[in-house]
Amino acid sequence: AVTQVELPRRASHQASVHAEWTHAAWTFAASALGVGARRDGATDVAPYDTADLQARWRFARQWQFEARLLNVFDRQYETVRDYPGTPRQAWLGLRYAGAGF
Numbered sequence: 001a002v003t004q005v006e007l008p009r010r011a012s013h014q015a016s017v018h019a020e021w022t023h024a025a026w027t028f029a030a031s032a033l034g035v036g037a038r039r040d041g042a043t044d045v046a047p048y049d050t051a052d053l054q055a056r057w058r059f060a061r062q063w064q065f066e067a068r069l070l071n072v073f074d075r076q077y078e079t080v081r082d083y084p085g086t087p088r089q090a091w092l093g094l095r096y097a098g099a100g101f
Contacts, residue, residue, distance in 0.1 A: 009080055011036035011047070029054040040081035048077030048085065056095075066093045 006012070018031040034049040051072045058064040067090070074088040 006039060009038055009040050009045075011038040025058045027054075027056040027058075029056075035079075043081050045078055045081050048075060050075055050077070050085070062097050064095050064097075066095055067091065068093075 013036040014034065016031065016033045018029065020027060020029040022028075030051065030053050032049065032051045035047060037047045038045050050070075053069045053072055054066065056064050056066040070089040070091070071086055072088065075085070076087075077085040079085050
């Protein structure tokens, strides 16, 4: 049964979108997340939104380099009261996808 009870730390709405584009050995991706306001005890936690970017280059059948930029606009937010979200981060990686992946 559906109730109208507001769950603690749960936003009444949340939305995300992800898009990828691949051309030859390159893949580019972008994603965005928006989370609405929510209650945490007697405190209202503000809504927030973030955006991430990613690029991958497949240089061999099972190998690829990847670069990620998370929280592109360096938004300051809290997922839960008094716990700050992740600041902007940059990641570089080398990925191997063996048999069975």
